[in-house]
Amino acid sequence: MDTDLRRAFRLEYLTIGWNLLEGIVALTAGILALSVALTAFGLDSVIEVFAAFVVIRELRGHADHTDAVERRFLRLIGASFFLLALYVVIQSVYDLVGAVRPERSIPGIALTTVSASFMWWLAATKHRAGHRIDCLPLIADSRETRLCALLSVVTLAGLVLNAALGWWWADPVAGLGVAALAVREGREAWSGEHPEHHA
DSSP, X not given: OOHXXXXXXXXXXHHHHHHHHHHHHHHHHHHHHTOHHHHHHHHHHHHHHHHHHHHHHHHHTGGGOOHHHHHHHHHHHHHHHHHHHHXXXXXHHHHHHTTOOOOOOHHHHHHHHHHHHHHHHHHHHHHHHHHHTTOHHHXXXXXXXXXXXXXXXXXXXXXXXXXXXXXXXXXXXXXXXXXXXXXXXXXXXXXXXXXXXXX
């Protein structure tokens, strides 16, 4: 196994470890605070773990996989985004209509602050590794990781506005922002037509 491929495996194992921890903290804090944005963020972490396992499976047979096989892996990742978006839209609309007021979540604010910078670094590193070994699912996964970094920022904004100003509606609105980003990334993963795949 060459150095670049070993690095790709290490990055995916790091993704799994971080997102398991992130998912547990975010889901627990989100449920306790009735925060749809934080709960959605935790669910995205679960999807990140799923996507990482998909990429690891692809990496194990990367040299022998055809474009059709890679496309199936990409569609699995894309489908996970669509499921996340569906849940978040339903829950966010329910919370907005019902005026569900989430509580402040200091653990959520701390987690999303750390995640924003860490996931941005991880996304860039996986993106470069994907190009070095010409692995489309790894490149798609790097975009999913970048989405997680963006989700951290969106979720953090909703949590801070709710905690500092009492804007309860900022949380479900942030959730809708999460859903919009998830749909965009899901469509790109499903189609397999990311421009940078061929850069």
